[in-house]
Amino acid sequence: MAADKTNIVESSELPVAMIDVATSFADWLIILPTVIALMGAALLIMLRFNKAIQAGLAILIVVGIIILEVRLFLNVMEFGTQSMTMGKWLPPFGISFTVDVISIGFALAGAIVTLAVLIYAQADISSREVKYGFHSLVLLLLAGVTGAFMTGDLFNLYVWFEVMLIASFGLIIMGGRKIQLDGAIKYGFLNFLATTFFLISLGLIYGLFGTLNMADISQVSAQAPIGPLTAIGALLLLAFGMKGAAFPVNAWLPASYHTPHPAVSALFGGLLTKVGAYALLRSLLLIMPSARDFLDPVITFLAIATLILAPLGALAQTNLRRAIGFLLIGGVGSVLVGLGVPTIRGVAGASIYIFHSMLTISALYLMAGLIERIMGTQDTRKMGGLYSASSWLSILFLVLVFAVAGLPPFLGFWPKLLLIEASLSQGDVWLVVALVLNSLLTTIAGTRLWAHIFWRSGPVGENSEQENKKLKPLTLREKYLCVTPTTILVLFIVFFGLKPAMIFDAGRMAAYGLLDNSEYIEVTGLADPTKEKVE
Amino acid sequence: MNTVIFRTIAPILVAIMVVFSVFILLRGHNEPGGGFIGGLIAASAIAIYGIAAGVEEVRKALKFDPIAIAGFGVFIAGLAGLLSYFYQVPFLTGLWAYLDIGPSKVALSTPLLFDIGVYFAVLGTIAAIALALEEDEEGK
Numbered sequence: 001m002a003a004d005k006t007n008i009v010e011s012s013e014l015p016v017a018m019i020d021v022a023t024s025f026a027d028w029l030i031i032l033p034t035v036i037a038l039m040g041a042a043l044l045i046m047l048r049f050n051k052a053i054q055a056g057l058a059i060l061i062v063v064g065i066i067i068l069e070v071r072l073f074l075n076v077m078e079f080g081t082q083s084m085t086m087g088k089w090l091p092p093f094g095i096s097f098t099v100d101v102i103s104i105g106f107a108l109a110g111a112i113v114t115l116a117v118l119i120y121a122q123a124d125i126s127s128r129e130v131k132y133g134f135h136s137l138v139l140l141l142l143a144g145v146t147g148a149f150m151t152g153d154l155f156n157l158y159v160w161f162e163v164m165l166i167a168s169f170g171l172i173i174m175g176g177r178k179i180q181l182d183g184a185i186k187y188g189f190l191n192f193l194a195t196t197f198f199l200i201s202l203g204l205i206y207g208l209f210g211t212l213n214m215a216d217i218s219q220v221s222a223q224a225p226i227g228p229l230t231a232i233g234a235l236l237l238l239a240f241g242m243k244g245a246a247f248p249v250n251a252w253l254p255a256s257y258h259t260p261h262p263a264v265s266a267l268f269g270g271l272l273t274k275v276g277a278y279a280l281l282r283s284l285l286l287i288m289p290s291a292r293d294f295l296d297p298v299i300t301f302l303a304i305a306t307l308i309l310a311p312l313g314a315l316a317q318t319n320l321r322r323a324i325g326f327l328l329i330g331g332v333g334s335v336l337v338g339l340g341v342p343t344i345r346g347v348a349g350a351s352i353y354i355f356h357s358m359l360t361i362s363a364l365y366l367m368a369g370l371i372e373r374i375m376g377t378q379d380t381r382k383m384g385g386l387y388s389a390s391s392w393l394s395i396l397f398l399v400l401v402f403a404v405a406g407l408p409p410f411l412g413f414w415p416k417l418l419l420i421e422a423s424l425s426q427g428d429v430w431l432v433v434a435l436v437l438n439s440l441l442t443t444i445a446g447t448r449l450w451a452h453i454f455w456r457s458g459p460v461g462e463n464s465e466q467e468n469k470k471l472k473p474l475t476l477r478e479k480y481l482c483v484t485p486t487t488i489l490v491l492f493i494v495f496f497g498l499k500p501a502m503i504f505d506a507g508r509m510a511a512y513g514l515l516d517n518s519e520y521i522e523v524t525g526l527a528d529p530t531k532e533k534v535e
Numbered sequence: 536m537n538t539v540i541f542r543t544i545a546p547i548l549v550a551i552m553v554v555f556s557v558f559i560l561l562r563g564h565n566e567p568g569g570g571f572i573g574g575l576i577a578a579s580a581i582a583i584y585g586i587a588a589g590v591e592e593v594r595k596a597l598k599f600d601p602i603a604i605a606g607f608g609v610f611i612a613g614l615a616g617l618l619s620y621f622y623q624v625p626f627l628t629g630l631w632a633y634l635d636i637g638p639s640k641v642a643l644s645t646p647l648l649f650d651i652g653v654y655f656a657v658l659g660t661i662a663a664i665a666l667a668l669e670e671d672e673e674g675k
Contacts, residue, residue: 022623039613045606
């Protein structure tokens with residue numbers, strides 16, 4: 001019966017609805033990282049009682065994904081944006097995966113962070129948690145994140161958000177302590193709310209445009225009535241702002257990110273909020289720039305508030321990982337600055353900032369895990385004297401603090417410089433003030449942490465001058481498994497800080513890709529031939 | 536709930552439901568049905584068996600961990616998409632093969648394989664949840 005049906009379709013004269021160009025391996029690179037991560041997660045959950053092979057297999061899969069993504073990154077840098085539409089259907093009917101520099105750059109950084117976390121986690125999680133599918137959930141999270149970065153379809157983006165949410169629920173409660181359940185509820189509730197807002201705006205977008213393909217919407221959004229478009233833009237700003245933990249919807253992050261294992265915190269800090277920030281850039285710059293123009297004052301206000309309030313929060317914290325959570329939120333403010341000054345420099349600055357923040361924040365959380373391990377507490381008041389115990393850790397921590405604050409010569413300096421230049425050229429003096437203040441406050445908050453944890457000899461109180469005897473030195477296994485990945489992430493930050501040319505190139509290309517939608521539309525296969533004639 | 540009548544009927548009911556779920560799965564391509572609804576029916580069969588015979592019994596009968604079944608489903612759904620690589624068409628493109636068996640023609644396809652994957656994913660997930668809930672009930 002099915003055979004008859006295909007014959008009918010072939011013999012009748014319907015308009016072409018399918019792609020008939022052969023698909024090469026280069027095109028398959030677009031989808032493979034996501035599919036391999038997803039299938040790897042499925043494979044690992046099937047083998048979850050076979051604890052011995054879990055870690056090795058997971059690391060092997062992530063290394064494979066990194067190799068494929070490096071290849072794809074080089075392809076994109078050389079040949080420009082690439083696209084593949086699933087199931088041979090022509091876009092916008094098929095689901096498109098469209099990969100430009102910003103997509104693959106973030107996906108690659110995400111995979112590298114995941115690899116570091118997987119190695120670190122070998123000394124961090126118990127064999128019981130391996131049985132509960134830790135590695136499988138990490139890969140599922142990676143699949144969600146990679147899919148979200150690469151997809152060219154808004155509804156598909158929503159699906160990847162859900163995949164991430166499922167995986168992150170599993171990871172945040174892994175261990176099952178009371179405080180984790182408390183964190184998971186705050187995290188879960190606000191994230192559910194955010195995805196619901198996203199879903200509502202998807203309904204409105206479909207009502208307004210009749211399509212959910214990003215390239216397709218981008219093509220027509222300029223002609224849409226500004227009222228409904230702005231409403232949609234505001235909803236998306238709220239939804240993705242919540243996901244990315246921007247002011248004033250950031251409270252869930254410091255309330256939940258310190259509860260799971262440090263490795264999981266690092267994974268969340270490096271990947272999850274960045275997807276929210278990426279989705280903001282993608283939706284408000286590429287898809288509906290006119291809504292962004294209308295919302296410009298709101299975005300500027302949010303950027304300034306996030307930039308200044310977040311490091312103040314960090315200053316007030318005595319819990320190490322909560323303080324890092326606030327530093328992470330401050331970074332979201334920098335991304336909002338890029339959204340507020342949509343010039344090549346501004347957007348390049350925001351993109352590079354996200355890349356930088358993925359590496360730096362993950363490394364900071366991994367570092368926090370090491371510090372907690374030695375100190376036996378999360379409370380910075382009870383810490384002290386780590387400098388004499390491990391000078392190497394103190395150097396790494398200080399580098400990370402300077403990188404987060406945006407001091408040269410580390411990676412964090414360059415995106416801040418671009419953002420300040422962009423804000424100055426647009427005449428947004430307040431943004432410049434906020435950025436500089438943010439750097440200053442972050443430096444104070446970070447060095448305060450450093451002083452308390454490393455410099456001071458003992459905990460707060462009478463014994464602060466005496467040597468801290470409660471320190472528990474790292475075992476050799478912990479040194480290999482935990483310090484090595486942290487060090488490698490820090491080396492990335494130092495290397496890219498000293499040699500920023502490649503990052504600048506990629507950032508500029510990413511910004512071009514977001515600000516000028518013509519290439520994105522063309523490679524997706526939606527360029528309208530009649531429109532060019534009119535022009 | 537745990538009466539003699541129910542315990543006697545349950546195995547027959549479960550057998551019928553599982554066969555019916557496969558029927559629903561296979562007719563799904565062109566008619567109402569498919570992997571999702573088929574998986575739900577099979578999972579309810581397992582839930583019924585769990586109420587009648589106890590969760591321990593069900594886990595023994597299933598042989599595989601329900602979560603592993605769900606993972607298997609996701610895995611072969613992904614595999615169904617990857618098969619199109621060998622025909623130089625995009626991911627998830629439907630590929631068809633026709634078998635002539637006597638007078639009838641049997642259509643095999645990657646969408647069917649994908650649907651079987653969905654069937655197992657739904658079956659495994661819902662069964663895992665149902666069994667966990669029933670286990671809680673038994674513990675009280």
